[in-house]
Amino acid sequence: xxxxxxxxxxxxxxxxxxxxxxxxxxxxxxxxxxxxxxxxxxxxxxxxxxxxxxxxxxxxxxxxxxxxxxxxxxxxxxxxxxxxxxxxxxxxxxxxxxxxxxxxxxxxxxxxxxxxxxxxxxxxxxxxxxxxxxxxxxxxxxxxxxxxxxxxxxxxxxxxxxxxxxxxxxxxxxxxxxxxxxxxxxxxxxxxxxxxxxxxxxxxxxxxxxxxxxxxxxxxxxxxxxxxxx
Amino acid sequence: xxxxxxxxxxxxxxxxxxxxxxxxxxxxxxxxxxxxxxxxxxxxxxxxxxxxxxxxxxxxxxxxxxxxxxxxxxxxxxxxxxxxxxxxxxxxxxxxxxxxxxxxxxxxxxxxxxxxxxxxxxxxxxxxxxxxxxxxxxxxxxxxxxxxxxxxxxxxxxxxxxxxxxxxxxxxxxxxxxxxxxxxxxxxxxxxxxxxxxxxxxxxxxxxxxxxxxxxxxxxxxxxxxxxxxxxxxxxxxxxx
Numbered sequence: 173x174x175x176x177x178x179x180x181x182x183x184x185x186x187x188x189x190x191x192x193x194x195x196x197x198x199x200x201x202x203x204x205x206x207x208x209x210x211x212x213x214x215x216x217x218x219x220x221x222x223x224x225x226x227x228x229x230x231x232x233x234x235x236x237x238x239x240x241x242x243x244x245x246x247x248x249x250x251x252x253x254x255x256x257x258x259x260x261x262x263x264x265x266x267x268x269x270x271x272x273x274x275x276x277x278x279x280x281x282x283x284x285x286x287x288x289x290x291x292x293x294x295x296x297x298x299x300x301x302x303x304x305x306x307x308x309x310x311x312x313x314x315x316x317x318x319x320x321x322x323x324x325x326x327x328x329x330x331x332x333x334x335x336x337x338x339x340x341x342x343x344x345x346x347x348x349x350x351x352x353x354x355x356x357x358x359x360x361x362x363x364x365x366x367x368x369x370x371x372x373x374x375x376x377x378x379x380x381x382x383x384x385x386x387x388x389x390x391x392x393x394x395x396x397x398x399x400x401x402x
Numbered sequence: 403x404x405x406x407x408x409x410x411x412x413x414x415x416x417x418x419x420x421x422x423x424x425x426x427x428x429x430x431x432x433x434x435x436x437x438x439x440x441x442x443x444x445x446x447x448x449x450x451x452x453x454x455x456x457x458x459x460x461x462x463x464x465x466x467x468x469x470x471x472x473x474x475x476x477x478x479x480x481x482x483x484x485x486x487x488x489x490x491x492x493x494x495x496x497x498x499x500x501x502x503x504x505x506x507x508x509x510x511x512x513x514x515x516x517x518x519x520x521x522x523x524x525x526x527x528x529x530x531x532x533x534x535x536x537x538x539x540x541x542x543x544x545x546x547x548x549x550x551x552x553x554x555x556x557x558x559x560x561x562x563x564x565x566x567x568x569x570x571x572x573x574x575x576x577x578x579x580x581x582x583x584x585x586x587x588x589x590x591x592x593x594x595x596x597x598x599x600x601x602x603x604x605x606x607x608x609x610x611x612x613x614x615x616x617x618x619x620x621x622x623x624x625x626x627x628x629x630x631x632x633x634x635x636x637x638x639x640x641x642x643x
């Protein structure tokens with residue numbers, strides 16, 4: 173692909189159960205980008221991620237760079253507590269080499285003693301870290317992340333976004349993530365797609381996120397603050 | 403096996419074997435052979451129902467279960483009803499036992515091979531799909547394996563109790579296990595012990611073997627609840643100190 177592009181989406185249309193979920197969506201992702209998909213509930217954010225993963229049928233074109241490896245971090249795994257899985261068991265499902273798993277679990281901030289823990293006994297923050305680690309096994313170039321839970325204690329001082337920012341640097345990752353959290357969009361992402369069936373805005377957040385575009389996205393009554401942390 | 407609602411699938415499949423068992427008993431051929439095509443039919447029905455209606459599995463279970471029992475009793479001779487419902491392991495000859503052992507070994511190795519992918523699918527079909535696992539293919543293999551297991555099971559404990567034989571040892575093992583291999587191995591051991599104890603009691607008391615096997619597994623299940631509670635309590639204590 174040209175110009176360091178690793179993903180191009182052209183005129184994507186998705187229909188599920190005879191209902192149109194996404195219409196005429198086009199965008200492109202460059203290597204090293206952090207693209208945030210922003211939008212109200214039911215806007216098609218998760219559906220878009222699943223299309224990018226090839227899990228749902230769609231019309232239009234989704235083209236990844238050839239041979240690219242994609243890691244996926246799902247929003248929740250509601251059924252996982254039904255199965256008695258230790259942390260190590262969970263990684264074994266991916267068939268990864270033990271040393272790689274140890275390195276990655278260490279990189280998200282856990283020690284050896286964690287491998288024996290039962291997944292069902294982890295706190296939600298710990299579980300989210302494990303999910304991220306799981307997505308990173310196999311050394312993907314791209315990480316697709318569905319709605320990292322903000323504001324939860326993931327143990328220690330690092331927030332989930334500090335962790336992601338650090339992993340991005342260490343592993344030269346490109347990231348596509350779904351979120352509700354506007355401050356994340358400003359602090360963390362290079363591009364934002366405002367999705368409400370169609371793309372309401374698309375570009376670097378400080379350029380395209382205006383009171384008007386946010387009002388278009390969420391309807392009236394949206395309070396708007398531009399955080400100036402940096 | 404006992405992940406998600408999949409254990410429930412064994413329920414309707416077990417009951418669906420009844421017409422097949424009835425035919426086998428009437429015409430004197432192997433009940434497993436009679437049961438198998440009906441289990442396959444059951445799989446197709448459940449798959450179609452779920453696809454078309456999106457009803458919960460529990461509702462489909464009721465529909466399929468009741469219908470199969472009804473069909474079976476239309477033509478099943480009353481004196482053979484007991485064998486069909488609760489099985490008759492004492493009538494299984496050594497030739498049949500040999501075949502069952504071979505099939506069981508085959509199942510064991512196939513399951514061992516697909517196990518990690520199956521567990522991943524049970525954790526999340528999306529996650530499995532993102533790893534390039536063909537979810538439909540694996541689900542189909544899984545259901546066919548269940549069908550074979552159920553067909554073997556009906557010989558031992560009959561159409562009515564097979565679901566229990568599939569579900570109870572796994573439930574007991576889940577209560578006691580902290581990781582996946584304890585779970586899988588535990589279910590196997592508990593199933594074997596139940597069968598052994600059930601048959602032993604049958605030899606001693608002369609009561610039907612099928613229900614005795616199930617009740618032996620139920621006893622282990624009850625014990626597992628007790629042990630689990632004790633352990634959780636201990637765990638809380640040690641955390642509190």
